[in-house]
Amino acid sequence: MSKFQFPESIRSRPVYGTLEPRPGKAHLMIADAEGAEALLDLAALDASIFRAAHIIYIPKATGETYVDRLKALEPAQFYVGPTYEASVQRIRRVLSDAHMGLQVYLTGTEGLMGQAQNEAMTAGIPHSAIQTEHRGSVARRMQCVHCKGITEDVMTDPFVCSHCGLNLFVRDHYSRRLAAFQGVRVDAEDPGNVPEPVELYK
Amino acid sequence: MTIQFNEETFRDDYSFRNSDWAIKRFPFPFHEDSYMYSVNMEQHRGGPEGSVYEKRFDVDEHYVSEMRDRAIVLAEDPLRCQSLPHMTLAGWDTLELIMVSKSEDYPDLFELHRDGDRWRWINKPMGIDHTFTFLDETTLPCGPLEYITRQAQGDFAVLDQRNDMLYMDAGMITTQADWSLDFDIGMDFFEWHAPVPLAHEMGIFKRALKFLLNIQQGAPARRLNWTMTVNPLLDTSPENYHKWGVQKSTLTPENIGSKQHLRVELQTFYRLPRSNALLFPIRCYLIAFQDIVTIPKWGRRLHRVIRDLPEELATYKGFIDNRPKMLDYLSQYDDGLPTSPGVWPDLDTEPPLQK
Numbered sequence: 001m002s003k004f005q006f007p008e009s010i011r012s013r014p015v016y017g018t019l020e021p022r023p024g025k026a027h028l029m030i031a032d033a034e035g036a037e038a039l040l041d042l043a044a045l046d047a048s049i050f051r052a053a054h055i056i057y058i059p060k061a062t063g064e065t066y067v068d069r070l071k072a073l074e075p076a077q078f079y080v081g082p083t084y085e086a087s088v089q090r091i092r093r094v095l096s097d098a099h100m101g102l103q104v105y106l107t108g109t110e111g112l113m114g115q116a117q118n119e120a121m122t123a124g125i126p127h128s129a130i131q132t133e134h135r136g137s138v139a140r141r142m143q144c145v146h147c148k149g150i151t152e153d154v155m156t157d158p159f160v161c162s163h164c165g166l167n168l169f170v171r172d173h174y175s176r177r178l179a180a181f182q183g184v185r186v187d188a189e190d191p192g193n194v195p196e197p198v199e200l201y202k
Numbered sequence: 203m204t205i206q207f208n209e210e211t212f213r214d215d216y217s218f219r220n221s222d223w224a225i226k227r228f229p230f231p232f233h234e235d236s237y238m239y240s241v242n243m244e245q246h247r248g249g250p251e252g253s254v255y256e257k258r259f260d261v262d263e264h265y266v267s268e269m270r271d272r273a274i275v276l277a278e279d280p281l282r283c284q285s286l287p288h289m290t291l292a293g294w295d296t297l298e299l300i301m302v303s304k305s306e307d308y309p310d311l312f313e314l315h316r317d318g319d320r321w322r323w324i325n326k327p328m329g330i331d332h333t334f335t336f337l338d339e340t341t342l343p344c345g346p347l348e349y350i351t352r353q354a355q356g357d358f359a360v361l362d363q364r365n366d367m368l369y370m371d372a373g374m375i376t377t378q379a380d381w382s383l384d385f386d387i388g389m390d391f392f393e394w395h396a397p398v399p400l401a402h403e404m405g406i407f408k409r410a411l412k413f414l415l416n417i418q419q420g421a422p423a424r425r426l427n428w429t430m431t432v433n434p435l436l437d438t439s440p441e442n443y444h445k446w447g448v449q450k451s452t453l454t455p456e457n458i459g460s461k462q463h464l465r466v467e468l469q470t471f472y473r474l475p476r477s478n479a480l481l482f483p484i485r486c487y488l489i490a491f492q493d494i495v496t497i498p499k500w501g502r503r504l505h506r507v508i509r510d511l512p513e514e515l516a517t518y519k520g521f522i523d524n525r526p527k528m529l530d531y532l533s534q535y536d537d538g539l540p541t542s543p544g545v546w547p548d549l550d551t552e553p554p555l556q557k
Binding site for chain 2: 013143145146166172173182188
């Protein structure tokens with residue numbers, strides 16, 4: 001699957017790179033869905049780092065597609081979880097146990113990378129030890145600026161806030177602390193005049 | 203002079219009014235007949251007597267009512283005041299700066315008596331007489347930043363400085379031009395300005411950051427910024443935009459003079475002594491179009507500035523749809539005569555409207 005090139009945007013919008021094997025005593029890899037492909041690509045560059053790797057994988061809609069191939073990399077620890085939320089406690093524990101020299105690899109959707117990066121930063125992992133690579137869905141994690149509720153996996157602009165029901169337009173303004181983009185009521189000045197939703201980046 | 207504090211509202215019935223005194227001292231932001239972004243910084247070391255630049259923290263006739271409006275906003279949404287854990291000391295710095303400045307600049311309104319760490323603070327307009335221990339949070343009803351900025355007009359952003367960068371790590375933001383502290387808290391200088399068009403490409407923010415990083419204790423700076431607001435609404439927050447946005451579509455030729463307001467921010471910048479943070483007060487002044495045009499020079503100039511403003515800026519500032527109505531109104535007050543340089547009203551030297 002080819003990688004999606006995000007259009008150039010404003011300064012608060014995150015940019016993602018390409019995972020590369022880096023020397024480290026331990027490697028924490030957090031991925032969702034097609035992020036598995038980036039880990040497989042990483043293994044093709046240097047399979048040896050997986051001997052000290054802990055993979056936390058959330059397959060989402062990909063189901064079993066990548067699970068066996070990831071397992072075949074023989075990571076030191078391999079966890080498959082149903083949702084990111086379900087894995088958070090585990091991620092926090094791993095990060096709190098981390099020693100100097102931990103390398104963190106985040107890959108998959110923006111929502112997963114943003115939230116996991118937040119956990120890593122909160123745990124004091126230096127920015128320079130965290131790599132990211134976007135794979136798979138371009139869906140966004142959005143915060144409603146009005147009710148503060150988070151809507152996951154937003155694919156259209158505008159969209160309906162899953163908490164307060166307002167029609168929100170999708171901004172590129174991004175908060176790393178919230179790991180979310182900002183959604184603002186689209187028909188505030190002309191109530192009821194909601195444009196037809198279009199798929200993001202189309 | 204003794205200030206007569208207005209009984210007025212910034213919501214619902216919008217009884218906010220500027221007296222003649224407030225109109226003449228309004229911080230008109232255009233020094234020439236056109237506008238483009240610039241860093242436009244100057245030293246904040248006083249200004250002409252009676253002007254909004256004279257004191258460190260200007261107190262005017264709207265003080266008591268503005269503080270009442272802030273209390274309403276905070277009761278509805280406590281997230282408008284936030285401080286990341288490492289910013290408490292900067293909060294105390296802010297409290298000290300405001301208490302010392304106000305008690306020295308307005309001794310008839312504010313008093314500060316210090317006996318070591320035991321401080322007694324008297325705020326006469328708000329009826330506060332409170333003794334507390336400096337640097338001991340348990341002796342205040344809330345954090346030091348919230349405590350003092352519930353008693354000071356304007357928003358306050360507190361910027362932490364590290365790695366040659368400024369971070370929006372604390373603030374009291376209830377009178378903002380459509381940005382959210384809750385969303386932006388923790389962002390660096392370029393990130394929280396990310397939505398501003400054109401200015402990044404012009405290098406404005408790089409130059410501004412360089413300037414701000416070098417502000418020294420005792421040498422504050424200031425600049426003006428501006429936008430437009432329909433109705434004298436202080437709380438033009440994104441949080442409440444779904445409620446107030448609709449007011450922008452209520453302008454008619456009959457009501458535009460009283461409803462449409464020029465919104466000016468007097469932004470100042472202070473280095474704080476203990477935390478080395480940068481205090482960034484953003485004081486909002488509102489004036490109705492019908493009051494601006496009582497100053498002939500300002501009427502002429504505002505028409506020209508709004509007419510010639512690049513489309514991106516009118517869009518970003520949120521009045522592109524209302525611009526034709528504004529120009530219909532303002533053109534009545536532009537007779538084509540030249541205007542004197544600078545921001546002052548120049549009532550004695552500028553000719554009255556010639557039509």
